[in-house]
Amino acid sequence: MSRRVLAAGLLVAAAVVVAVIIASTRSSGERIVYPLSLPGGYGVAASISGEEAVRSVQGLHWNPEKIHVKDAVVVQYSDGTILWAAYVGKNACRLADTMAEKMAVHEAELPYTAPIVHSIKGHRVYLSMDKRDGGLHAFWCRDGLVVWVRLGASASTDPARVLGLFIEGVKTG
Numbered sequence: 001m002s003r004r005v006l007a008a009g010l011l012v013a014a015a016v017v018v019a020v021i022i023a024s025t026r027s028s029g030e031r032i033v034y035p036l037s038l039p040g041g042y043g044v045a046a047s048i049s050g051e052e053a054v055r056s057v058q059g060l061h062w063n064p065e066k067i068h069v070k071d072a073v074v075v076q077y078s079d080g081t082i083l084w085a086a087y088v089g090k091n092a093c094r095l096a097d098t099m100a101e102k103m104a105v106h107e108a109e110l111p112y113t114a115p116i117v118h119s120i121k122g123h124r125v126y127l128s129m130d131k132r133d134g135g136l137h138a139f140w141c142r143d144g145l146v147v148w149v150r151l152g153a154s155a156s157t158d159p160a161r162v163l164g165l166f167i168e169g170v171k172t173g
Contacts, residue, residue, distance in 0.1 A: 033173035080152030
């Protein structure tokens with residue numbers, strides 16, 4: 001085999017390896033990275049990013065003009081899990097804490113219980129239950145992100161494992 005054929009083959013193999021590595025983690029605008037699959041074989045069913053996701057995240061809040069989102073992703077998984085991740089920069093933790101405080105104050109007006117704070121994988125994570133359907137929601141800050149997850153069927157037997165996957169896997173990249 002000639003050296004050119006061998007070199008070309010090695011280049012193709014290297015390109016395939018790089019493509020597989022890139023495909024294993026999804027990135028929106030090289031900013032927000034999230035898991036592509038969940039335990040139980042559940043995958044991404046739909047996702048939006050960029051301006052459409054920014055508008056979606058802002059639209060969930062009472063005062064969307066006060067939420068200065070620079071980038072966002074909204075990901076729906078095939079088990080019903082939904083991820084909202086918003087890049088807000090250095091104020092992310094302050095925003096998450098403020099959101100928890102306001103949810104507690106306005107609990108009677110909201111479809112969620114007052115958040116309870118837990119330390120999970122070194123992060124301050126707020127847990128709240130949806131009063132309408134009993135669904136477990138969690139939110140936290142990391143790398144300039146405020147992350148909110150509504151856990152679906154993949155978390156039915158081990159919610160801590162699935163939540164840990166999101167805590168470790170949703171980040172800026």
